[in-house]
Amino acid sequence: MGSIPNSFAEDVVAGQTFVECLPATAEDGHVVNIGRLAVPISRIDLDALSYRHLTVHGVPFGFTRDGEMAGVIAGLLPDVRPAVARGESRPVIDQTVDIREFRQAADRLRSGDAVGKIVLTFP
Numbered sequence: 099m100g101s102i103p104n105s106f107a108e109d110v111v112a113g114q115t116f117v118e119c120l121p122a123t124a125e126d127g128h129v130v131n132i133g134r135l136a137v138p139i140s141r142i143d144l145d146a147l148s149y150r151h152l153t154v155h156g157v158p159f160g161f162t163r164d165g166e167m168a169g170v171i172a173g174l175l176p177d178v179r180p181a182v183a184r185g186e187s188r189p190v191i192d193q194t195v196d197i198r199e200f201r202q203a204a205d206r207l208r209s210g211d212a213v214g215k216i217v218l219t220f221p
Contacts, residue, residue, distance in 0.1 A: 113137040120146040130155045130170065136210065190214030196221065 113136035119129045120142060129152055147154065157170055181187040192212040195203045196219055203216045 116140040117142050126151045128153045132157045
């Protein structure tokens, strides 16, 4: 992985993916884990964390304290919003699925076969 622009990395998989986010994030950057689709345990190289002066944020997916997500999002907006506007940060879309097929979409996410996000559409 190359260095992620604007010193921000998002991890929803955990496990080895989380480990790989650390050396791929720019110095003084932030790594936000918001999911554990693979496994909830990662074995990291603390040098990749400390020598790069990284900050790791753990956010529970779907269960947050009042104001928790707002603070995380507000802290990331100065870097993330401009990167998105410049086209430097775009989501990877695995597939687009009608909302009526949400169970199949959830099964695909859990299987680990999805590469990127699954977008649900409404008729």
